[in-house]
Each structure stands twice: as C-alpha cells, then as structure tokens.
Amino acid sequence: MSDATHTGSNSTEFIQHSYLALVRRRRTYGGLTLAIFVLLMVSGFMIADDRNAGGFWSGWHQVLDFPKDVFSEAWEKRAELPASLAKYFPSLIETINIAVASTLIGALFGLVLSLLSTRGLARWPRAIPLFRRLMDILRAIPEIVVALVLIFVLGGGPIPAMIAIALHTAGALGKMFSEVAENSDLKPVDGLRSTGATWAQSMMLGVLPQVAPNFLSYALLRFEINIRASAILGFVGAGGIGAELSRAMAWGPGRFDEAAAIFLLLFGTIVFFDQVSSRYRNKLTEG
Amino acid sequence: MTDTTATLEPAKTSALALFRRKQKVAFAVPAIILAYLVYIAVSFDVVGLAQRASLENASILASDTWSHKVHVTRDNRRGGTTVAIEGERKGTYEDGTSPDWVSIDGADEATIDFDDGSVVQFLPDNAATFDIPDFGTIEMQLVDGSIRTNLQEPIPDWINKSDKRITITTDAGRMSMTRSRTEVFRYFGGWELFWFTLDSPYYGHSFVKIVTGDRIDPTRSNISGALSDFWNNAMWRHKDVAWAMGETILMAFLGTFGAAMIALPLAFIAAKRFSPLTLVRASMRRVFDFVRGVDALIWTVVLARAFGPGPLTGALAILVTDTGTFGKTFSEALENVDQKQIDGVASTGAKPLLRYRFGVIPQVAPVLLAQVLYFLESNTRSATIIGAITGGGIGLMLTQAIQTQKDWEEVGYYIMLIIILVMFMDWFSGWLRGRLIGRSG
Incomplete structure (x- = not known):
C-alpha cells in the first residue's frame, strides 16, 4: 500500500515535472519566435527607412501637410x-x-x-x-x-x-x-x-x-x-x-x-x- | 368534382404566374447582361481597338522576350564598324573582337554571315551587298546622300526602299541603310549576357570551367570573381533586381504585420463584447470604414508626399489600408468568442489584460492568423502595383523597363520573377499557416 502511494506520488511528480518542462520549452519557443519576429520587423523597418527617399522620422510630422x-x-x-x-x-x-x-x-x-x-x-x-x-x-x-x-x-x-x-x-x-x-x-x-x-x-x-x-x-x-x-x-x-x-x-x-x-x-x-x-x-x- | 377544381384554380394560377415570372427573369437576366456588354463595347470603343492595337508591337513583344539581336553597325559619316548586343553600349564588343560570324576588315569593311547562307558585306565608299540565296545579290551604295541599288521593279514586299533609306527583312535577320548608318541585325534565341557582360573575363566560359578550371582572372579566385561579376552585371542588373524583390517583399511584410499589430488592440475597442460605450465603439468603426474607403491608391499618393518615393511609403500605404480591413474583420471575430473561457480565466482573479491574453487571444488567434497570412500573399501583389506608383521594388523596375519599349527580354524576366515571387509567397503563407495553426485551419 505504502509502496503504491510512493510510486503514485513519484509518477505525479514526474508528470508535473515533465509538464513544467514542456511549458518551459513552449515558452522558450514562443519567446524565440517573438524575438525573431520583432527582429525582422525592426530591421525590415530600418532597411525600408534607409532605402526610402525621405526618412520616416523626418517625414511623419509632414503627413498631414498635403491633406x-x-x-x-x-x-x-x-x-x-x-x-x-x-x-x-x-x-x-x-x-x-x-x-x-x-x-x-x-x-x-x-x-x-x-x-x-x-x-x-x-x-x-x-x-x-x-x-x-x-x-x-x-x-x-x-x-x-x-x-x-x-x-x-x-x-x-x-x-x-x-x-x-x-x-x-x-x-x-x-x-x-x-x-x-x-x-x-x-x-x-x-x-x-x-x-x-x-x-x-x-x-x-x-x-x-x-x-x-x-x-x-x-x-x-x-x-x-x-x-x-x-x-x-x-x-x-x-x-x-x-x-x-x-x-x-x-x-x-x-x-x-x-x-x-x-x-x-x-x-x-x-x-x-x-x-x-x-x-x-x-x-x-x-x- | 367542381369543388376540387375551384380549390385548385387559385393554386394553378399562382403556379402559372410563378412560371411566367421565372421565364421572364430567365430571359431578362441574360438580356440585361448582353445589353450592358454592348454598352461597354460602345463606350470603350472596341471597334476603334482594331486601329489602336499594334500587331507590330505584339510581334516585337513575342519575339524579343525570348530572343536577342546583335547589331553590326557602320557609321556612314565618320566610318568605323561596331558590334553590339541589343545595340547597347554595355553590350558592345571591344575593338578587334567580334563574334565568329562577323569578320571586320579595317574600319569600313566587314562580312556578316547568316544561318541560311546569306551574306552581308560592308564595302568601302559606303557600299554594301546583301547576298541572298534563291534571290540574288542586292547591291546598294550611298552616293551624295541618296541610296542607289541594283533592284529592279517590282520590288518584293520584304524590301522597303526609298531615296533615303532601305530596309531588307529576311527570316535570318534584317539590314538597313540610311544616310547615317548601315546596320545589320541578327537574331538569336535566349538571353545574351545574362550571366556575364562582355567586359567580364568570365564571359563565354562554361560553368564547369569556372568552378573547376584554372584561374581565368589572375587577381581573383574564379568563384568569387564570377559571383561578383554576375552580381554586378551592368546589363541585367542582378543586384538591383534582387534588392527590388526584397523591397517588394518588405513592403508586403511590414505592411501586413504592422497593420495586424495596430488593428488588434483597436479591434477590441470596436467589438461590442469588450467595449461597452456605444459612442467609442461606433466611432472606432467609422475610423476603420474611413481608412478602408480612402483606399491604398489615395494613401499611397498622400504618403508619398510626406515620405518621398521608396519602400517605406509603400509599406505604410499597405499598413494604413489594411489596418481598416483587419480592424473590421478582427472585431467581428472578437464578437464571436466564447464567454466561458474568459469567465474561467476571470475566476482565477485575472486582471482584464490577462483575461484578454489568456481568455480571448487563444480563441481568436487561428482565425486572425489565417486572415493575416492570406493578406500577406495578396499584399505581395499589391506591393508590385504600389511600388510602381511610389517608386520602389520590382513594380518600378517593370514599369521602367516597359516604358523604354526596347528591353523586352528584361520585361519578360521581371514578369517571370514577379510570378515566381507571388507563387512563393502563396506557398510560404500556406506553409506558415500549416505550421502555426494546423492544416485544417
């Protein structure tokens, strides 16, 4: 009986442990994806800004001038x-x-x-x-x-x-x-x-x-x-x-x-x- | 008996009336469509199209996209003969070199062989002969500004002759003589100089020889030299084309995802479930409608005034328009979320922001993501058009190439690249959707 309880709590512990590991891994992947996405957005924006005739920061307050x-x-x-x-x-x-x-x-x-x-x-x-x-x-x-x-x-x-x-x-x-x-x-x-x-x-x-x-x-x-x-x-x-x-x-x-x-x-x-x-x-x- | 007839009578009449109406509709709809198409044909002047359409342009387009021509030109005023691919400066053979079907003999003399055995000879004193099998030899000479030939009437219709110019077009090529120049075009299949221009030492060498053979240019290793010459090819501009494709993708990417990121929080404001104030909700919706209604064309024009031409302007135009579209569809998706999940998260004592994050976002994420990825593909197409307007990306290169009206092989190349790009983005967004939310979504 005590033996069974022992293995039982052991396996719950194991399940809990592996669940937490899964969650952690999921979070890391999610965070990594997010980081790559942010990196792509930021660097993409910088490239686009660089290759544009007028820059974003110098242009954005002129947006309303034309209208x-x-x-x-x-x-x-x-x-x-x-x-x-x-x-x-x-x-x-x-x-x-x-x-x-x-x-x-x-x-x-x-x-x-x-x-x-x-x-x-x-x-x-x-x-x-x-x-x-x-x-x-x-x-x-x-x-x-x-x-x-x-x-x-x-x-x-x-x-x-x-x-x-x-x-x-x-x-x-x-x-x-x-x-x-x-x-x-x-x-x-x-x-x-x-x-x-x-x-x-x-x-x-x-x-x-x-x-x-x-x-x-x-x-x-x-x-x-x-x-x-x-x-x-x-x-x-x-x-x-x-x-x-x-x-x-x-x-x-x-x-x-x-x-x-x-x-x-x-x-x-x-x-x-x-x-x-x-x-x-x-x-x-x-x- | 009479009773039944009496009760059936109204049903019969109503059924017949229904039949008659359906008959009318069945005839009226095609008739209206036909009438409209006739009206369109008249107002768009389809009849006048026959005059405006240029079969010559069509045949130039059809032949030039897959072939190229080499010009052999003699300057009739100053003398000197040059051989140039497509007649461009960048494709000119250096003095002393020429393809093997041209032999240049001094400044004014040359012999040009064609595939079918006909031969053009440039002779001194601005004379030339065109020796055509099954026809004979055409002699021509420029004397005191007018062209004299040995042609007798009747002149065949493939020769176009006047006092100042003669043009002879055969299946093998084309020759013309004017006061300023004598010129021969010979056509070849394929895109010449696609890999290397004539000034590159790697021109004319096979791929295997470049990779495995001895150093062709002693100063550089073969592979890096060949790559850099290919990349900086002045005729096909591979570097600029690659940048332009990158810009087009960038416009679509920044525009689509930027719009999604801005639209998501705004969609909460516009959704009935999350925004109790009718006034705020309604005004947010009007903003979405306005932004969508103004349309990418007007946004592009307006934004180009502030930011100048370039990919950023295109990205912002896509971003602004799609913020409206996403705002609308996202808020509709948010209306339909399941309250139970939100209640469950709320029961743990979560604050509103956490409730949205864990109660709402997981429910709507697949729908929204599918929408966004679908737009990524369609925005790649929009980005080519917007690029043509704002001046950025492959769209601009295509419009420019078409406007010069001579680089048709480049037009064909760009069109091919654009189609590959769009198909790639279609596949890519589908793949990403499959990875992120599963095949069925």
Whole structure:
C-alpha cells in the first residue's frame, strides 16, 4: 500500500515535472519566435527607412501637410467644387464600368473554370489539375503586369485594364466558386443526366440554382475589390479616374482643388459600393 | 368534382404566374447582361481597338522576350564598324573582337554571315551587298546622300526602299541603310549576357570551367570573381533586381504585420463584447470604414508626399489600408468568442489584460492568423502595383523597363520573377499557416 502511494506520488511528480518542462520549452519557443519576429520587423523597418527617399522620422510630422494643402485649396475654391465633380464624373463612370465589366466577364469565365475543375462535376475529370493550375496562374499574375503589357500592344484606354482585372477575377473567383460547387448536391445532376441532358444543361439547371446565392455573394465581394483595382490601374496608365488623379497630382499646387474633387468621388464611390454590396451579401447568405 | 377544381384554380394560377415570372427573369437576366456588354463595347470603343492595337508591337513583344539581336553597325559619316548586343553600349564588343560570324576588315569593311547562307558585306565608299540565296545579290551604295541599288521593279514586299533609306527583312535577320548608318541585325534565341557582360573575363566560359578550371582572372579566385561579376552585371542588373524583390517583399511584410499589430488592440475597442460605450465603439468603426474607403491608391499618393518615393511609403500605404480591413474583420471575430473561457480565466482573479491574453487571444488567434497570412500573399501583389506608383521594388523596375519599349527580354524576366515571387509567397503563407495553426485551419 505504502509502496503504491510512493510510486503514485513519484509518477505525479514526474508528470508535473515533465509538464513544467514542456511549458518551459513552449515558452522558450514562443519567446524565440517573438524575438525573431520583432527582429525582422525592426530591421525590415530600418532597411525600408534607409532605402526610402525621405526618412520616416523626418517625414511623419509632414503627413498631414498635403491633406491640409488639399483641403485649404479646395475650401478656398469651394464654389468650383461642383463643377470639378461634374468634370470628373465621366471618368469615374469609366472606372466603375471597368470594374463591372471585368467582374462580369471574369465571373463568367470563373464559373466555367470552376465547374471544369470541381470533382464530380467536371466535363473532363482528367483535365481537373490542368484547369486548377490555369486558375493558380491567373491568380498569381498581378493585374499591373497584364495591364502594362496590353497597354503596349492595344494602346491606352480602359480595355487593357478591363482584360487584366477580368483575368485575375476569373482565377480568384474560379477557386472560390469551385469550393462552393464541391459541396453542392449531385442528385439533381444525376436526375438531369438520366433524362439525357448535356453537360452544359445539367450544370445550368442542376448546379447553378444551388450555388447561385454563394456565387453572387463572392462576385459582389470581388466587385468591391475590382473597383479599387480599376482606380489604381488607371493611375499607371489605364484611363478612368486614376489617370485623372495622376494628372491632377502632376500639376501640383494650384490644382489641388481638382485632386480634392477626385479624392471625394473615389472615396464616395468605394464607400457606397462597399455598403450596397455588403448589405446585399448579407441578404444573400441569410437566405 | 367542381369543388376540387375551384380549390385548385387559385393554386394553378399562382403556379402559372410563378412560371411566367421565372421565364421572364430567365430571359431578362441574360438580356440585361448582353445589353450592358454592348454598352461597354460602345463606350470603350472596341471597334476603334482594331486601329489602336499594334500587331507590330505584339510581334516585337513575342519575339524579343525570348530572343536577342546583335547589331553590326557602320557609321556612314565618320566610318568605323561596331558590334553590339541589343545595340547597347554595355553590350558592345571591344575593338578587334567580334563574334565568329562577323569578320571586320579595317574600319569600313566587314562580312556578316547568316544561318541560311546569306551574306552581308560592308564595302568601302559606303557600299554594301546583301547576298541572298534563291534571290540574288542586292547591291546598294550611298552616293551624295541618296541610296542607289541594283533592284529592279517590282520590288518584293520584304524590301522597303526609298531615296533615303532601305530596309531588307529576311527570316535570318534584317539590314538597313540610311544616310547615317548601315546596320545589320541578327537574331538569336535566349538571353545574351545574362550571366556575364562582355567586359567580364568570365564571359563565354562554361560553368564547369569556372568552378573547376584554372584561374581565368589572375587577381581573383574564379568563384568569387564570377559571383561578383554576375552580381554586378551592368546589363541585367542582378543586384538591383534582387534588392527590388526584397523591397517588394518588405513592403508586403511590414505592411501586413504592422497593420495586424495596430488593428488588434483597436479591434477590441470596436467589438461590442469588450467595449461597452456605444459612442467609442461606433466611432472606432467609422475610423476603420474611413481608412478602408480612402483606399491604398489615395494613401499611397498622400504618403508619398510626406515620405518621398521608396519602400517605406509603400509599406505604410499597405499598413494604413489594411489596418481598416483587419480592424473590421478582427472585431467581428472578437464578437464571436466564447464567454466561458474568459469567465474561467476571470475566476482565477485575472486582471482584464490577462483575461484578454489568456481568455480571448487563444480563441481568436487561428482565425486572425489565417486572415493575416492570406493578406500577406495578396499584399505581395499589391506591393508590385504600389511600388510602381511610389517608386520602389520590382513594380518600378517593370514599369521602367516597359516604358523604354526596347528591353523586352528584361520585361519578360521581371514578369517571370514577379510570378515566381507571388507563387512563393502563396506557398510560404500556406506553409506558415500549416505550421502555426494546423492544416485544417
């Protein structure tokens, strides 16, 4: 009896001991990871600071100078603001159109790609890895790469940006669509097949109705991202409001009121579409 | 019987109405999409694209990305013949040296052989001949500022001739003569001078010979000399490219993790569970919305004014934008934590800070970490674009290379590097996620 108690307390001691050792080791690892992370952040910041034209410490108190200039100039010329807003409205429409068209086209391609790369639904099951890799590549290529190359080949304007964003969207949405489609019920598809429906028909009538709400919700989320992308691509030469912003910035002081109008339009648009889309997405996912 | 019909009648009509509505929708949606695409085609001027699109540019792009050309140029005014890769000063062969398909004979005479057996000869007095098998010999000479040839009408369409210039393009290469110069281009596959430029002693030596052979440059050991010549290659700028890639990763890294670190405490303020004051909570949320709504483009422009071009500006632009995004998603995650765990920690007498640390953070850490790592990959892509705007990283090098409109092999190289970089970051963030929170997370 006493012997058993003895070994018992011994083993608890052992368990306690090894538990504490584990905790200690875990703490050391955690601390080490944290230290490496902090080291990376600090040294990374110092390198970035070093390679930047203006330093962080000399620049951070100037951060507000530019917005202040823009605001004061816009305030001085506030009478002209509506005119500026009206002047840049068409290019805003162009930016929005780029986003809508590229989301639409990208979503259509993404839909086809996703169905072709989903197990159980694919038209050619052996080609699934092929379509998956294709989507990976489409997603990996930054839009700016495609846009710049297409601007060289096709000339400036909205089309290069539209194609660039559409390609990326096809890859990104294709992956998300495929994840949704994987969970869809196959019974309707089997039913349709038994009636002799073609692949396209069974997808249209058997799968799409099941996954449509989720697909739409993802497409809307992508649309929010694409509005930003289309504005930013404009800045590097693809037309729309981004191009106008880059032009207004190149003018420098004296035309900051126009820059303010563009900021206002862009900000308003992004917030507006974010709100509309998130409200609609909530409705879609709730049922 | 009539009774049943009467009760079925409303159900039938409503079903038919539903069918009709569905039919309408089924036709209306594709019709609206089609109409919109037509509108887009008109407003984006797709028809005019045919005129703007330049097939010549496309073919230059397609051929130049994987091949290079060597220029053999004779100065028709001052005399002298040079051989230069891509016609660049950095790729010029030194006097007295030339590739084996060019033999330079004095200042003005040279013989250039092509693969298909055609031969160009530079002759004295600004004359030249182009001997093409199956066609004959084209003689040309520059006399008093105009070009005379032995060509008879009709001139084939691969020869472009006027009084001041003649251009002959064959499958093997291209020759042109103007008042100022006579020039021959010969095309080769591959990226020339990728490893070493012509002024490096290691140019033209095989890898095995450099590693195992005798010293090529007596002053340096082969490996360190070759590495330094490769690293400082003036044509492909490997050093600058490596730095630029580093800057792009740095922007994404600093921006993403900096944003996460700032957003985490702010998310507590914006979460209903941890922040009882509605006013504080709502204003924090508005701040997040504002920061997100302003968007990376505007932040980049604003911050570039204060910090100048460079990677720091790009990192800060990503940081500010993502603080908004993270703040929103983090606070949503914090709303959904399990109260039991917090109560358990509180029962031990823990202070609020400890309660958060041990009651909340372990619950949300996997979700937040997954989010942050996903953004790390997508921010690598953003960093290339932002770099092109602020002037830093591989994005800037790509835009510059495209703007010069001649270094297409470098454009191809950069594009390849960017894609590899993004795929690497995708893999890396996935790997890190697997290590930190397990495969399923």
